[in-house]
Amino acid sequence: MTSSYDDILKRIQSALHAAAEVFVRFTPGEIETEYKAGHDPVTEADRAVDAVLRQNLLRAGEGWLSEESVDDASRLSHSRVWVVDPLDGTREFVMGLPEFCVSIGFVENERPVAGGIYNPATKESVIGAVDCGILYNGSPARPSQRESLAGSLILASRSEMKRGEWQQFQGRDFEVRPMGSVAYKLALVAAGKADITFTLTPKNEWDVAAGAALVQSAGGFVCKPDGSELRCNQRDPLLPGLLAGGPRLRTDLLRTLHVQEADTAVSSKA
Secondary structure, eight states: OOOTTHHHHHHHHHHHHHHHHHHTTOOTTSSOOEEOTTSOEEOHHHHHHHHHHHHHHOOTTOEEEETTSOOOGGGGGOSEEEEEEEEETHHHHHHTOSOOEEEEEEEETTEEEEEEEEETTTTEEEEEETTTEEEETTEEEOOOOOOSSTTOEEEEEHHHHHTTTTGGGTTSSSEEEEESOHHHHHHHHHTTSSSEEEEOSOEEHHHHHHHHHHHHHHTOEEEOTTSOOOOOSOSSOEESOEEEEOTTSHHHHHHHTTOOHHHHHHHHHO
């Protein structure tokens, strides 16, 4: 890949490699777990990977936002910011399910423009930038070219499905498959391994920045649940949710979710 983000992509690749070496020390399903406020699990792996990501990625003049680092508001003064989740899908990691990943997003002027994910359990990697496309396990990939939701595969949050939040989408003419990590789901959509993923439940920027960059870099669409543009490095990193999929599925998905394209146009200008 030739890209104006060559240096960024090299750093992402180096960081993912370093993170993979950290994961060799841990066995999914056999690791001690602590719980943060709000009952979110955290492990030694989360913290160890956070440290190697910072070491490999961050340079002077860049901001940093990570789930496992204390938020430093100085990031708001930077136009170039790393938004990372050292271990997205910690619950799955603790349970021994192969649905977790390292998630690295690079944001420029509030837009996710480059990203990389690595799933240590499946050895899958997806990396790319908006001006060069993406590579899935080293080979060029693109998102679904399907034109209708009928027959499509939609990746859903495992925990959201358990809570009954996807009940309204059962029995439709598309398949809904539960899966863990948000970033991993987005990466699979970017690579065309599934047609769509979406969540109507609030997520943090570190959950989605990398995956959003990958979907958009591959040629797919990403937007918030009201159809408006995703922007990152906001003072409050909590987002209302996210929709992503193949480029020709946006209108059908918004229609299914009762979001009108007219409203989308207005929201995008807000």
